[in-house]
Amino acid sequence: MRHRTLAGPACAAMAALLLMTPAIAQAQTQTSSPASAKPPASAPAAITLTRLDCGEFRQPRDVSAFSDAYVYTDPPLRMPFVASCYLIRHGDRFMLWDAGFAGSNDTILLRRTLPEQLAEIGVDPAKVAFVGISHYHGDHIGQASRFPQAKLLIGAGDWAVLTATPPRYANADPAPLAHWISGGGTVEQLTGDKDVFGDGSVTILNLPGHTPGHHGLLVRLPKTGPVLISGDAVHFRENYEHDRVPGFNTDRADSLASIDRLKAIAKALGAKLIIQHDHRDVASLPAFPEAAE
Secondary structure (H helix, E strand, C coil), X not given: CCCCCCCCHHHHHHHHHHHHHHHHHHHHHHHHHHHHCCCCCCCCCCEEEEEEEEEEECCCEECHHXXXXXXXECCECEECCEEEEEEEEECCEEEEECCCCCCCCCCEECCCCHHXXXXXXXXXXXXXXXXXXXXXXXHHHCCHHHCCCCEEEEEHXXXXXXXXXXXXXXXXXXXXXXXXXXXXXXXXXXXXXXXXXXXXXXXXXXXXXXXXXCEEEEXXXXXXXXXXXXXXXXXXXXXXXXXXXXXXXCCHXXXXXXXXXXXXXXXXXXXXXXXXXXXXXXCCCCCCCCCXX
């Protein structure tokens, strides 16, 4: 069988068609791709952590009661004792973690209020969306009333203590949280962990024992990495390292379980632990007004 070959005009037309085919295909791809392309993912919110001064004991504090095994009693141990609070910036939203001492007295020195410190870094206190409370003791809730617009995030066990008549424990002072207790502000009672912003960047951790509804905080920073803030699950490094429990905690077994959980989280995530009352840990974060990123 003989094969026919194209010649003359027919051959030239076929060659032109073959040369045009890649260009046609490319044009079709360019025309159809915008309709099928996915919109670009939004950038993650910028997150920073700023340490705030929330008062301190004027003199080293007798910490004999901070171990129910009498480890610190002979002779009585005295240690510097600071109260620290933290501002978390999540994009254009803000969360305050703990609210420190209410003010200065013969025992306590508070150099600047929380609103004064926020003003120094250009943050309007009225823009704080959340006030997270580790627990109901006065050195952690003292200035909460300065942020009445914020949603209060507090452990359900602690809320039950504060709203009982009278409060179930003598060291639970509801006065700084009266705005929320009276129904004037929004409250969320936490029974477990709480993903504050819904993206895993800021998580309030259930760590009961010091009080019935005690919580800590995990902040995942893009540069620094995970930062684990203790609340009063432990008060200083020695208690953390040796599993020592204060005699005034409300539940010893829960306290030990919470210390164990802190250690497990720190190990699993390689997290930086900040014990809120230990000046050595607090000083490991950038000095105010700088923020950890």
